Amino acid sequence: MVMLELIDILVLLLLATTAVAVARIRNLWAAVMFTGIYSFLGAAWMLILDAPDVAFTEAAVGAGISTVLLLSTLALTSREEKPIKKFPILPLIVVVVTGATLVYGTLDMPHVGDPTSPVHTRMEPSFIEKSDHDMHGELPNVVTAVLASYRGYDTLGETTVIFTAGIAVLLILRRPGKLSVASSNRSQPEESDG
Amino acid sequence: MDISSVLGLFNYWIVIVLMMTGFYIVIARGNLIKTVIGLNIFQISVFLLYITMGRMEAGTAPIIQKTAEVDQAYSNPLPSVLILTAIVVGVATTALALALIVRIREDYGSIEEDDILALDRES
16 A cells, blocks of 8 residues: 555656646647656556546547647647747746645545545445446446446537537638638738648 | 645645646746647646545445455546546547637737737737
8 A cells, every 4th residue: 555655646746747847848849748748647647546447538538639639730830939038927926826725725625535525425325336236237337337327418418519629620620612702801921831 | 734634635736736837837828839738737637636536545446346345445436437528528629729729820820829919919
């Protein structure tokens, strides 16, 4: 158990380091790569926290597809961030104040893993107790049972969101055809290198 | 504040650090791609917050083992399910934001916020 705690703390410190590296780095390519590492570390931590399903999805979708999308956007735009003139002090103050407020809020929270915390005691009988009977004892993975059966409408809504986003992306990126006169009227400030 | 409560709350504190880093990138940086990256970091830290709350001491992944002893503790499956949905929706919003950035670059020739604002003021 002590070993697991040590790994937990190590992964958390790595996560924090990666996040700060993303914030400081100027090169967008490197920032995207660090974001991929960050997602993957997050997936590793989820595995330690007994959530293998989420870890798989985060590794495949978060670290995989997101990185590919970001890289293809970089290929279509620019790789370097413009250097800042002066260090922005106001955002730092806002962030520190918000963070301090949130840390103050955690002081009353139940400790991680506490079996008497409301997360674990609410909902009687819990999904774990119900699902074996409801799924006729043939579906041992409770996460699957909740995702596809108890909260099936939630998953349907998620699919709708993906579909809508896909249509929107297609409409935004569509090459202007003969119909779009409005977009050709717009003055082009610089020549594009697309 | 003894060592056990520091260890018990340490996960939350690191999650807050990650969240605030993402928030800082979003509000302090003028580059649009960097803003989307910051949003991603914020998002993942929220996922981690949910998953860490669902963890149960001495528990295991919520996959029922028939052979195990009867009072085996399992972590809560509900945060996992909510976050599975959130991950996929998060990628959908990222894709939409990136498509908008590509369009903005085509129209303005820049993905820096202040350049775009200056061009808007000129016209």
